[in-house]
Amino acid sequence: MRDVLLKGGRVVDPAAGRDEVADVLLRASRVAGIAPEISSDDADVVDCRGLVVAPGFVDLHTHLREPGREDAETVETGSRAAALGGYTAVCAMANTDPVADNAGIVEQVAAFGRRAGLVDVYPVGAITVGLKGERLAEMGEMATSSARVRFFSDDGRCVQNAALMRRAMEYARTFDAIIANHAEEGDLAAGGQMNEGDVSSILGLPGIPAEAEELIVARDLALARLTGARLHVPHVSTAGTVALIRAAKAAGASISAEVTPHHLCLTEDLIRTYDPVYKVAPPLRTKADVEALRDALLDGTIDCVATDHAPHTQDDKEREWDAAPCGMVGLETALGVVCAEAGLDLTRLVERMSTAPARIRGLSGHGGPLNEGAPANITVFDPEAAWTIDAATMATRSRNTPFVGRELKGKVHHTIYGGRFTVREGRITNGQG
Amino acid sequence: MIRHLLSIRDLDPDGIEKILATAASLADVGSRQVKKYPTLRGRTIVNLFYESSTRTRLSFELAAKRLSADVLNFSASGSSVEKGESLKDTAQTIEAMGVDCIVVRHKSSGAPLRLSKWVSANVINAGDGMHEHPTQALLDLYTMRQHFPSFAGLRVAIVGDVRHSRVARSDVLALQMLGAEVTLVGPPTLMPPNASSWGVELTAEIEEVLPKIDVVYVLRIQLERMEAGFLPSLSEYSRLWGLDSRRAALLKDDALIMHPGPMNRGVEVSAEAAELPRSVITDQVANGIATRMALLYLMLGGEHSVEASASA
Numbered sequence: 029m030r031d032v033l034l035k036g037g038r039v040v041d042p043a044a045g046r047d048e049v050a051d052v053l054l055r056a057s058r059v060a061g062i063a064p065e066i067s068s069d070d071a072d073v074v075d076c077r078g079l080v081v082a083p084g085f086v087d088l089h090t091h092l093r094e095p096g097r098e099d100a101e102t103v104e105t106g107s108r109a110a111a112l113g114g115y116t117a118v119c120a121m122a123n124t125d126p127v128a129d130n131a132g133i134v135e136q137v138a139a140f141g142r143r144a145g146l147v148d149v150y151p152v153g154a155i156t157v158g159l160k161g162e163r164l165a166e167m168g169e170m171a172t173s174s175a176r177v178r179f180f181s182d183d184g185r186c187v188q189n190a191a192l193m194r195r196a197m198e199y200a201r202t203f204d205a206i207i208a209n210h211a212e213e214g215d216l217a218a219g220g221q222m223n224e225g226d227v228s229s230i231l232g233l234p235g236i237p238a239e240a241e242e243l244i245v246a247r248d249l250a251l252a253r254l255t256g257a258r259l260h261v262p263h264v265s266t267a268g269t270v271a272l273i274r275a276a277k278a279a280g281a282s283i284s285a286e287v288t289p290h291h292l293c294l295t296e297d298l299i300r301t302y303d304p305v306y307k308v309a310p311p312l313r314t315k316a317d318v319e320a321l322r323d324a325l326l327d328g329t330i331d332c333v334a335t336d337h338a339p340h341t342q343d344d345k346e347r348e349w350d351a352a353p354c355g356m357v358g359l360e361t362a363l364g365v366v367c368a369e370a371g372l373d374l375t376r377l378v379e380r381m382s383t384a385p386a387r388i389r390g391l392s393g394h395g396g397p398l399n400e401g402a403p404a405n406i407t408v409f410d411p412e413a414a415w416t417i418d419a420a421t422m423a424t425r426s427r428n429t430p431f432v433g434r435e436l437k438g439k440v441h442h443t444i445y446g447g448r449f450t451v452r453e454g455r456i457t458n459g460q461g
Numbered sequence: 462m463i464r465h466l467l468s469i470r471d472l473d474p475d476g477i478e479k480i481l482a483t484a485a486s487l488a489d490v491g492s493r494q495v496k497k498y499p500t501l502r503g504r505t506i507v508n509l510f511y512e513s514s515t516r517t518r519l520s521f522e523l524a525a526k527r528l529s530a531d532v533l534n535f536s537a538s539g540s541s542v543e544k545g546e547s548l549k550d551t552a553q554t555i556e557a558m559g560v561d562c563i564v565v566r567h568k569s570s571g572a573p574l575r576l577s578k579w580v581s582a583n584v585i586n587a588g589d590g591m592h593e594h595p596t597q598a599l600l601d602l603y604t605m606r607q608h609f610p611s612f613a614g615l616r617v618a619i620v621g622d623v624r625h626s627r628v629a630r631s632d633v634l635a636l637q638m639l640g641a642e643v644t645l646v647g648p649p650t651l652m653p654p655n656a657s658s659w660g661v662e663l664t665a666e667i668e669e670v671l672p673k674i675d676v677v678y679v680l681r682i683q684l685e686r687m688e689a690g691f692l693p694s695l696s697e698y699s700r701l702w703g704l705d706s707r708r709a710a711l712l713k714d715d716a717l718i719m720h721p722g723p724m725n726r727g728v729e730v731s732a733e734a735a736e737l738p739r740s741v742i743t744d745q746v747a748n749g750i751a752t753r754m755a756l757l758y759l760m761l762g763g764e765h766s767v768e769a770s771a772s773a
Binding site for chain 1: 548569570571572575589592593630655656
């Protein structure tokens with residue numbers, strides 16, 4: 029494999045405290061040098077002037093749908109979407125069919141990931157058997173399997189039983205795993221179709237009050253205090269949740285939180301169209317919530333951006349609002365949305381997209397620092413490039429993006445995974461990199 | 462005229478007045494010997510009812526037939542919908558048959574709006590989930606107009622399960638658009654969330670409201686509301702918010718009693734109150750036909766006058 033020389037890019041690597049124009053030399057699967065000026069006679073030289081060179085992005089919240097819903101996504105198509113979005117690692121959620129609640133399934137998903145070979149796929153294990161919220165899944169079997177699961181979540185299902193959640197947190201400590209809980213108090217949210225508020229009131233759709241999320245987050249923060257567990261709060265959607273996390277962090281809790289690109293910019297007003305492309309869990313909230321989420325991402329109350337990439341087939345999505353499933357695809361648009369909407373400087377942008385999620389999940393090969401000898405997991409992007417997504421050319425197998433027609437800013441040029449281009453000049457290399 | 466009627470918001474005050482005026486000039490058709498106008502001869506209207514309905518479907522069917530349209534009735538049970546056909550597929554199937562207008566009732570809020578994006582036919586919302594029921598609002602306005610010359614300053618109280626009521630949502634919008642003042646009366650569990658943004662008065666005290674209003678509009682209380690915990694019991698509801706003859710006596714002399722039907726006599730309204738002379742509940746049913754005729758006529762029949770059409 030030829031050496032690769034990334035020439036003249038602005039290297040933004042928060043883990044190394046680096047933000048400077050430099051050349052980056054890659055040899056085999058690793059970083060071989062980083063210096064203001066590197067020359068090489070035989071390297072594949074890539075002109076990165078005007079572009080940002082950063083550690084590859086890491087997604088803590090991805091639905092790859094395989095096994096079970098290969099019509100919506102496969103590990104392979106989802107990996108392509110991830111690579112195009114600048115990702116070198118994704119955490120595949122457990123709500124597959126069958127559910128990833130045992131060693132066999134998580135090993136299978138990891139193997140699909142290796143076979144696709146475009147990103148590291150880290151399976152997330154279910155907290156409870158079948159996501160049913162009744163008894164603990166064999167977390168130890170998943171942790172000690174070849175998939176080495178260190179992240180547990182029942183994904184779209186909230187563990188309602190506080191005693192069970194306590195046991196799960198205690199048990200997860202054995203493996204130093206993080207545990208995430210979709211925060212939605214089941215009785216309060218029952219039948220809910222969108223955020224409860226002025227818009228739901230007009231549209232005649234049953235609402236899910238912000239408090240349904242905040243009650244569970246408050247409970248789980250208390251349980252994390254009780255158990256010492258590493259709680260990760262997924263897809264924060266309300267200003268009230270932000271306040272709870274801010275207070276808990278100020279009190280020294282070892283917790284983390286994520287926000288999705290869509291919750292950083294879309295509001296419930298879009299639902300006036302009744303177009304289920306805007307149906308997502310947690311639901312789109314209000315402008316005030318969006319502003320609180322942006323502030324929280326900026327000041328670090330929310331640690332990172334996670335896509336909650338949730339592919340659904342057109343048949344499933346193009347139905348009456350209350351019959352349609354929740355979810356939006358997001359891997360290919362995340363950077364474009366975050367650059368356009370989040371108001372982050374480049375260091376914080378890379379930190380929130382790469383460094384922080386890699387740290388939360390404990391991935392030493394991702395998120396930088398891009399020092400000599402580090403695995404070459406890198407994304408090269410133009411943070412200023414304006415573009416719009418063309419649903420027809422997306423790599424994900426599904427088309428349920430709310431961002432068609434919206435001007436995005438920030439485009440991935442190259443993604444390098446383990447020293448090889450998975451994306452070059454904005455196109456999947458099909459292993460020819 | 463508008464292409465679709467999905468919400469009262471699709472209309473403006475002039476549009477509503479035009480429908481009411483047209484309904485008035487069509488109303489006498491019911492009492493004529495030949496009950497038909499030829500206006501919509503050759504046009505096809507399909508009643509696409511995903512939810513059971515007797516009065517609304519019959520009312521639309523009669524309205525269409527009195528305008529000489531061909532009418533197809535489609536109900537979800539026993540159809541391809543039960544075999545899993547999607548709304549979009551059904552819509553396109555009907556569209557392919559060359560239908561001019563689709564009258565749709567659906568349990569899902571927003572289904573008529575979605576449908577309207579997939580077809581070239583005119584779409585009329587005949588009730589969607591808890592969202593709207595705009596033709597009910599039009600016939601309610603028509604009924605009020607028979608007794609009151611102007612909506613400006615008219616005081617209307619809507620009593621009961623506003624939260625789950627598509628009728629209430631359409632009535633509130635229509636009444637406000639025409640300058641009426643609306644008060645919502647009932648227990649807070651049955652008031653819509655964020656009702657403060659509706660621009661209406663809210664109260665739980667029905668007996669304070671009744672002497673001040675021109676119309677009391679009583680909504681149906683469904684048994685499942687009690688089962689879902691919105692109410693402790695129907696008898697308690699009836700005791701606190703039901704309209705009985707004692708409470709009806711608090712009304713002004715010329716005030717009207719209205720109800721969209723079907724009534725739960727003895728729950729939200731007593732049999733005696735429903736049958737008082739001031740009750741116009743059966744008028745509402747009759748007026749539904751004229752109002753829907755007017756709407757179909759204006760949406761599908763173009764702009765020629767009723768008289769010209771009637772003599773054609």
